[in-house]
Amino acid sequence: MLYSEFTSMEMTLGRAIDTSSGNTGLVFIKVSFMGAKASFPEISAQEKPHNGGLKRAIVWRKVANIYAVKIHTGFIEVLRNTVHKFVNEVSELLPEITQDELAMKKEAFEQDQKTLALNFLSTIQEFDNQESIKNKNDETQLQRELDELFPQEFVDFLAQTGMDYESRRVKVNSGKNFADGILWMSFTDYPILLLVENKKLLSLLKKRCAHIMVNDVIRFPLPMACKGAEPLLVMSDARFPEKAKQLSHAWMFGVLASSPVAKLEIMVIDPENRGTSVGPFFDARKRLPELFGEKICFTAEDIAAQLALLNEEIETTLMDKLGTEYDSIFDYSREHPEEALRVRCLVMYDFPRNISDSVLADVRNILRNGSRCGIYAMIICPPPQPDTRQESYRQMLQTIQPLTAVIKQDQQSFSERGLPLLYHPMPDKAGFDRFFSKYMLIFEGMQNRGIAFSPFIRKLVEAKDDAELDGSIQNLTEWKQISQEPFDQQSASTTFPELFCMGQIAYPAEIFDESIGYKKIVRAFRAETPGHSIDMSRVELPMMFNLHHPLNLEVIGPEAQRDNMQSAAYRVIWGFLRKCPASKVRFCIFDPKEGGGSVRMLSNFVNKMPDSYKKAVTQMSRTEELLSCLKELEGQTLDFIRDRPDYDDLLDYNAHNPRRTEAITLLMLYDFPLNADARCLELLSSVMQKGNKCGIYVILCRNTAVEVASSYDHVDEKLAELEKNCVQIECKENGFALLPYHLSVRLIEKPDAGQLEKFAVEYHKAVEKLNVQSIHFEEILPPEPFQGSTAKVLKLPMGIGDGDSVVSMVFGEGTSHHGLIGGGTGGGKSTLLHTLIMSSMMNYSPEQLNLYLMDFKGGTEFKIYESERLPHIKLLALDALQEFGESILENLVQEMANRSDIFKRSGGYTKLEDYVTNTGNSMPRILVIMDEFQILFDSGTNRKVAERCANLAKKIVTEGRSYGVHLLMATQSTKIISTLTLDRGTIEQMRIRVGLKCGEDDTRYLFGDTHCSDAMKKMEGPRGTAVLNEDYTENNPNVGLRVAFCNDETKKHYLKQISEKFADSPCTMQVFEGSRTVPMLDYLAARSIGIADTSTVTVHMGEKIKVDDPFELTFDRKKQHNVLICGSNDELMDRTVNLFLLSAALNRRACVYCVDGDSIVGDDRCGSFYQSLEHGAAELHTAHTRSDIVQFVHDLYEKYQQRKKKTGGDTVLFVIKNLQFLDLMQTMLLGDRVDEAEYIELPTEPKAADVLSAVVDDPTLDLLAGFSAEPTDSTVEPTGFSTKPADDDPFAALLAQVPSLTADVAPAESQNVEERDPFADLMASFSSIGADSSHVSAQPVSGAMGNASEKLQKLIADGAAYGIHFIICSSDYQTVKESMHFGMNILNKFRERIVFALSDSDAFNLIDNVNVSTLHDNTVYYTNGTTDTFQFKPYVSPAPEQVETFCSELLPM
Secondary structure, three states, X not given: OOOHHHHOOOOOOOOOOOHHHOOOOEEEEEOOOOOOOOOOOOOOOOOOOOOOOOOOOOOEOOEOOEEEEEOOOOOOOOOXXXXXXXXXXXXXXXXXXXXXXXXXXXXXXXXXXXXXXXXXXXXXXXXXXXHHHHOOOOHHHHHHHHHHHOOHHHHHHHHHXXXXXXXXXXXOOOOOOOHHHEEEEEEEEEOHXXXXXXXXXXXXXXXXXXXXXXXXXXXXXEEEEOOOOOOEEEEOOOOOHHHHHHHHHHHHHHHHHHOOOOOEEEEEEOOOOOOHHHHHHHHHHHHOHHHHOOOOEOOHHHHHXXXXXXHHHHHHHHHHHHOOOOOOXXXXXXXXXXXXXXXXXXXXXXXXXXXXXXXXXXXXXXXHHOHHHOEEEEEEEOOOOOXXXXXXXXXXXXXXXXXXXXXXXXXXXXXXXXXXXXXXXXXXXXXXXXXXHHHHHHHHHHOOOOOOOOHHHHHHHHOOOHHHHHHHHHHHHHHHHHHXXXXXXXXXXXXXXXXXXXXXXXXXXXXXXXXOOHHHHHHHHEEEOOOOOEEEEEEEEEEEEEOOOOOEEEEEEOHHHHHHHHHHHHHHHHHHHHHOOOOOEEEEEEOOOOOOHHHHHHHHHHHOOOHHHOOOEEEEOOHHHHHHHHHHHHHHHHHHHHHOOOXXXXXXXXXXXXXXXXXXXXXXXXXXXXXXOHHHHHHHHHHHHHHHHHOEEEEEEEXXXXXXXXXXXXXXXXXXXXXXXXXXXXXXXXXXXXXXXXXXXXXXXXXXXXXXXXXXXXXXXXXXXHHHOOEEHHHHOOOOOOOOOOOOOEEEEEEXXXXXXXXXXXXXXXXXXXXXXXXXXXXXXXXXXXXXXXXXXXXXXXXXXXXXXXXXXXOXXXXXXXXXXXXXXXXXXEOOOHHHHHHHHHHHHHHHHHHHHHHHHXXXXXXXXXXXXXXXXXXXXXXXXXXXXXXXXXXXXXHHHHHHHHHHHHHHHHHHHHHOEEXXXXXXXXXXXHHOOOOHHHHHOOOEEEEEOOOHHHHHHHHHHHHHHHXXXXXXXXXXXXXXXXXXXXXXXXXXXXXXXOOHHHHHHHHHHHHXXXXXXXXXXXXXEOOOOOEHHHHHHHOOOOOEOOOOEEEEEEEEOOOOOOEXXXXXXXXXXXXXXXXXXXXXXXXXXXXXXXXXXXXXXEEEEEEEHXXXXXXXXXXXXXXXXXXXXXXXXXXXXXXXXXXXXXXXXXXXXXHHHOOOOOEEEEEEEOHHHOHXXXXXXXXXXXXXXXXXXXXXXXXXXXXXXXXXXXXXXXXXXOOOOOOOOOOOOOOOOOOOOOOOOHHHHHHXXXXXXXXXXXXXXXXXXXXXXXXXXXXXXXHHOOOOHHHOOOOOXXXXXXXXXXXXXXXXXXXXXHOEEEEEEEOOHHHHHHHHHOOOXXXXXXXXXXXXXXXXXXXXXXXXXXXHHHOOOOOEEEEOOOOOEEEEXXXXXXXHHHHHHHHHHHOOO
């Protein structure tokens, strides 16, 4: 009977073991106990731990902490004499228990500790009441029986359990597991002095329970375990309702302290007081809303919805997780550690207010199954109010009472199961604030949301052994030393730091008292006071930001602390500049109050940097500017997340792509939230939450003096939401503090002026060094050069992209056939073009690829390709001109037509790929590279040419893909493209886009709105950083890369290799250089041109600005070859005229008459050239005086007369140079008679009959026969004559009428040359003779030879047929107009014209539709007057001494 009450306890303490042997009643309870030495022989004493308690001993042989109680259904067998024998017996009967079984048994015992403790109290009472004991005085027997019933080990275990809970009840559980599986612990007192009558038993109990005795009562702990915890129903007393709330607060706090940080959520239902029932938790709820769910429920609807959600979670957990395999969510979590375990506490006040019958079912389900799913409930039920439906109230209570442990309140005390219930109250406000500050520290550290208790610091608490602790201490010590380094130089690292140390935080030392190395931590990091004394109550640890996580820093202070706030922000700025690679930090500054004055030091610093870094700072002051910036930053973030899914964030990307790293961005807002409206705040919130993904970090300087209109757009709410994502540092007079914990902060050092100056110098060097670092060309070369095939695509490696992969530009794939490159000055556009050219020749043979290289920008960028024999290159144009580009496009279109014919003849193919694949024949693709292509399509230069070029380019772009012809055009700026003759469709067909260092407008033009922001971000970096999009019109992502750099030495090396490799391949490279002119003697030597002896004279003029043979003028007798040269460039005039003289000197049958206006007026600057040429050319006649001019005309006219009678004779070139100085020649060209007596001695005047005979002998005047002139009294003087005709010379009057009438019918000045008929004017003159006698007057012929003016007119009109040609040169268009257009309009006889260095309007009067003002200094326009107009570069005429040598060698006398 001694054990009957004890053994009849309703204990379900574990599962039966060895059911096969029939021992179904054997249950094992895992017990921890205290004692210096256990009574079991096999257990040795254990040492005390540092906190004074005794380590737990192993009770069962080979099994830890197992205490056995043997229970048999319906009958209790008396236990053996000693526990030792009992244990031996059990050991023999049962097999060994596995470690998993041990863990299960421990949990089973912990689950029922409370029940066990309460039943032990009942056992003691029954034991004392036994009649058999009352009279027993045998103390030994009592001791033995008490040992059997109430072992010392169990009493010690209860004491230890209470002590353990007491030691941690107000401490934050910084571990990962629930403390000993206990959520909360209450206590009950057993007054043995009142209830135990047997004095000896009382003495034994007091001795045995000394560890759990309090004031002569046994204080039993009543733990609430994680598994199997009963819901609590508190029947409150209406007289003291606050006491029930205090109990609930104690329970909530106990569960909060026992639960691991971030694994608990408290849900409150408070229908009566609408949340005030949990008043002590208000501050905690505000600081950490996640802990208290979305809201406190008090309406019936909210309560129903909340309980419904809990039931859904319970059902999901039971069905999807626990099933029949797991007893609780803790069992499931142990098997599935990857799933986060989170428990909930449900506190319901004022039950059953606002609880309907339907909702009651949800409450019952929560009470029944909640604890299995980690949902624990406490319901506070006040007495019914007078107006309450008593029956309904009673029924609801009856419904839930069987599912709960009922706690009854009587005035200010509580009881459970008839025993008094004691509990530890919630700490007071100060104590709870300390607790919750630590909780927040750890919570933010675990969520990586703050820096106060970072994972690095948490390791000090979580270290499991000394080695792990020492490693954490060493790591933090190094970071602390970094934070104390003097600011003297920029980091030499080229990699981004993952951690950023901003200073040190002073923590209370007690925060680490749970660590295994508390004293070691304090010694390592003890704080120093301002007086350098040691403060052991605080430890200083580095304040570290993990840059993989959001870094949002808010510096808060009043207006008076403005300077300190700016100082704090500057420390962040200099810290990032110092620790990040040079030029890899960008700043977006919003300074609405001072307009940039807040960052004046930063602006001065950046202005000292190279140009490549001077755009590192973007300053803003207006709301719209901030809004635009935030939109761009948000876009960059989203683009990064979308386009780079393989990288966690920008730091991860930079770590894997060290040669094309991208800069991080500091967004800094001063006097925040001034000028930041609701739109800005919403975008700022997005940037703060996700910006770290692409390296955006935010620093806010919050000026508390700035008022916020909280009623507008909920700005105050948005600000409060922003602050949740910020680390807050408060500026105070005595320093800085970390909020909300008010921990003292010591920031990193701020540089002084000297240190900053030194830093700027070092940083400048680092930026320059970074800019010159490049990707070597060898890194993109193929393993086997020249082996590529262009049958399908043309693939040109150009640089290194993500993951050090080679990035190529691909032509001929999909819709990507032509490309457009945009690159600002210094961006690396030229580098890219060279890389593409070299890469193409190294990857393919000339049979696979031909290159056309054109540079329009006035430089010699491609000149190096002239240094070797390169069969790949068909055309090399340096400083190309518009007309030259036109001819190239014409040739390409013709090549396309030729290929089309080949395709048709070979089987009707339509694409190069099909032709090559099916026929086996090779056909090289053609890549045309044009640098600064806008010059080619600029209508301001020559509209007709520009329009023709646009049409040709359109044809190539739309049709060239089929024939393997690809255009790649490059420009520094895309802004001008809209003004060109290229239509938009042509540009849009150029799908491949590349950008280098472009501005925003250029980037948007190249990549469109969709890809613009991302491209801008990817273009940031050193020279050669580029962005490629294979088809910008599709959803293709931008590809960032660093262009490989091929320096001149590398080019020379590989060009030589290419030349040697293809030495046997035909090379037809044509070189054109716009700014280069070929010396005539070099041209003659290269073409082996020597002395000619033909009647046809060839004048070697120069190089055409087109793909064509050299330009030559041929003078023969088949058509008129009079040439007019007009231009104000004297040097170019001399050069051009000299070409005629020197070319004529090469022909033995050429005769030159040269009249130079300079020589006539005494400026003999070309005299030495003429003299040198006269030494070798006998037929060169130069005029030195005006009389020579007249004589030349008479001499030529005599030859003319002779050749009419007899064919043959030399070809004569009459060169008239500097007409503007030749007044005599101007008069003669007008047709005005000259008084030859002023210049030459005339013979005796002949008789009239002789004159008539002389005139009639001229067959060209036979047309005048039959016409007569009647005398007139008119005094009108015919146009173009300056002297009166002789009255006695009728034939002179007749002759004089011809020029007068001719002048009358002369075409208008603006009439085009090609519209004029050379014979129409003469016929018109003849038909008008005699029609109007007022225009006829007789003029005498002075001398037998006739007037020189008339002869010159005749020679110009008809001399070409007899081998006499005129070349007239003038630097003044006005002279040409007045002397050649007016009067006889002799200009009509000069169909071939050369113009240069004139105004466009003057030039237009000589040649239609030309823009002479755009000509290069060495280029002229030529027209033949009918079908052909083009530009050419006259050869450079030799110096006089070269001419003399040339003449002596080739033209011996």
